[in-house]
Amino acid sequence: MSRAGWIRVSVVVAAVAAVELLCQGGIITRFTMIPPSEMVVALAGILTSGRLTPAIVRTLRIVGIALAASILVGFVLGALLHALPRVRRTVDPLFATYYAIPIYAFYPLFIVLFGLGDVPIIIIGFLLAVVAMIVSTLNGFDRIPRALLKTARIYRMGRVRTALQVMMPCAAPYIFTGVKLAIAYSFIGVIGAEFIMSGSGMGYEIAFAYNNFDNKVMYPLIMLVLVLVTIINMFLHFWEMILFERRRRG
Amino acid sequence: MVTRSRDIAVLIVVILLIWQGLYQFTGTGLLTAPLDTFARVLRLLGTPNFWPHLHESASAFLRALAIAVGAGLTVGMALGAHRLSGEVAEPILVALYSIPKVTLYPVVLLFFGIGMPAKVVFGAIHGVVPIAIFAMNAVRNLNPIYLKTAQILKLGPWATARKVLLPATLPEIFTGLRVGFSLTLVGTLLGEMFGSQRGLGHLLMAAIGLYRMDTIMAITLLLVIFAITINSILLVVDYRLHRRV
Numbered sequence: 001m002s003r004a005g006w007i008r009v010s011v012v013v014a015a016v017a018a019v020e021l022l023c024q025g026g027i028i029t030r031f032t033m034i035p036p037s038e039m040v041v042a043l044a045g046i047l048t049s050g051r052l053t054p055a056i057v058r059t060l061r062i063v064g065i066a067l068a069a070s071i072l073v074g075f076v077l078g079a080l081l082h083a084l085p086r087v088r089r090t091v092d093p094l095f096a097t098y099y100a101i102p103i104y105a106f107y108p109l110f111i112v113l114f115g116l117g118d119v120p121i122i123i124i125g126f127l128l129a130v131v132a133m134i135v136s137t138l139n140g141f142d143r144i145p146r147a148l149l150k151t152a153r154i155y156r157m158g159r160v161r162t163a164l165q166v167m168m169p170c171a172a173p174y175i176f177t178g179v180k181l182a183i184a185y186s187f188i189g190v191i192g193a194e195f196i197m198s199g200s201g202m203g204y205e206i207a208f209a210y211n212n213f214d215n216k217v218m219y220p221l222i223m224l225v226l227v228l229v230t231i232i233n234m235f236l237h238f239w240e241m242i243l244f245e246r247r248r249r250g
Numbered sequence: 251m252v253t254r255s256r257d258i259a260v261l262i263v264v265i266l267l268i269w270q271g272l273y274q275f276t277g278t279g280l281l282t283a284p285l286d287t288f289a290r291v292l293r294l295l296g297t298p299n300f301w302p303h304l305h306e307s308a309s310a311f312l313r314a315l316a317i318a319v320g321a322g323l324t325v326g327m328a329l330g331a332h333r334l335s336g337e338v339a340e341p342i343l344v345a346l347y348s349i350p351k352v353t354l355y356p357v358v359l360l361f362f363g364i365g366m367p368a369k370v371v372f373g374a375i376h377g378v379v380p381i382a383i384f385a386m387n388a389v390r391n392l393n394p395i396y397l398k399t400a401q402i403l404k405l406g407p408w409a410t411a412r413k414v415l416l417p418a419t420l421p422e423i424f425t426g427l428r429v430g431f432s433l434t435l436v437g438t439l440l441g442e443m444f445g446s447q448r449g450l451g452h453l454l455m456a457a458i459g460l461y462r463m464d465t466i467m468a469i470t471l472l473l474v475i476f477a478i479t480i481n482s483i484l485l486v487v488d489y490r491l492h493r494r495v
Binding site: 003004007008011012031032033089090091092093094096097099100101102103104105106107108109111112113184187188191192195196197203206207209210215218219221222225226229230233234237 | 253254257258260264276281337338339344345350351352353355357359360429431432435436444454455457461463470474477478482
């Protein structure tokens with residue numbers, strides 16, 4: 001590991017140790033926060049007892065549905081818009097301001113329309129993720145070198161073969177960036193929506209534990225969400241680097 | 251510019267038509283029609299009870315934004331100026347950027363209590379990271395020749411900052427401020443929706459309980475118009491700044 005890497009690990013370890021000391025020393029009271037070491041122990045207890053497993057599974061399932069829908073729809077819409085420059089120019093201002101819109105503000109609307117079930121939560125996750133996917137797909141197709149498309153024509157490749165053997169491999173790293181963003185956004189959307197108002201799921205359990213001053217459940221769950229998302233992100237980031245490296249060389 | 255304005259006009263008309271179509275399709279009582287919703291927004295703005303909530307949200311948002319901008323710029327520029335610190339901090343900042351910060355709201359509430367401080371802190375948490383990341387990259391990618399020229403011309407530290415550093419880093423920093431602005435707004439509203447007795451977010455949640463579809467849609471519309479208007483202005487400035495360099 002590089003020097004910066006070592007320093008980074010020590011900074012994180014020191015920060016956690018400082019919080020641990022502040023909690024153990026009573027400067028941060030138990031009503032405010034439990035020590036990180038207790039969070040880990042409590043999390044292990046929660047996971048082995050299986051009491052919250054249904055909530056965890058439900059949240060992951062909803063994230064999965066929202067994610068799959070946003071990747072599929074985002075890719076198809078992105079490819080369509082790339083083929084229709086006139087339409088693309090018209091909807092472009094929407095994409096530019098899209099992430100300035102507080103999507104959560106639509107959640108009450110969806111609850112009234114679809115009831116307090118999975119559907120409004122899936123829609124929020126989908127809406128947050130899909131535009132990142134569309135924009136990344138467009139970006140990927142924009143960056144295919146002209147020369148490669150001409151080469152494909154010289155070899156008299158058909159449209160399908162050109163798409164599969166030239167366009168996709170070229171655009172893949174950028175589309176992958178879209179997938180990465182879509183994963184982060186669908187987690188944020190789903191857990192946020194569950195948190196604001198819902199009947200189950202991880203976000204709901206965190207809110208429920210908060211309302212009952214149950215820090216021994218709340219903190220381990222928060223930790224689980226943050227650690228899970230961070231691990232997924234780090235893994236994707238690593239993979240993304242490999243993809244871009246390959247494209248640069250290839 | 252003319253075609254651009256026409257594109258935007260077409261887009262707005264299409265969105266309104268889709269909205270009207272959905273209204274017709276779902277039948278009365280569920281959604282409210284575009285015109286009715288605009289009328290409801292105007293009526294809301296005319297109610298004296300509405301203004302304290304708007305004021306609460308606006309002041310929470312502005313305070314959060316001030317903290318996010320101040321802290322983000324300070325941290326970002328310091329990390330940009332010191333290469334090793336930047337290298338150490340960047341992955342941590344990126345990881346912080348993509349975690350679902352909503353889950354941290356109960357923690358913020360426990361530390362700061364229900365009310366204005368929690369909302370402000372939560373809004374600031376959302377905005378501070380992108381502002382810091384963009385400011386860090388702006389300072390880090392500064393062309394070293396600029397600084398050497400400033401040295402040769404014997405500019406003092408103040409003149410260097412004002413005449414060289416600021417103009418060279420401004421476009422990138424401004425992009426960060428634009429992103430930070432949106433996220434701070436989202437964060438402040440989220441805070442109000444979950445644990446607050448006042449503000450627009452609270453009004454939205456209260457309207458669900460009362461099943462007031464017209465109020466929900468009117469407040470949502472108001473927020474969307476506000477967010478889009480400010481962001482469009484910032485986008486234009488952003489574009490000009492980037493083109494000038």
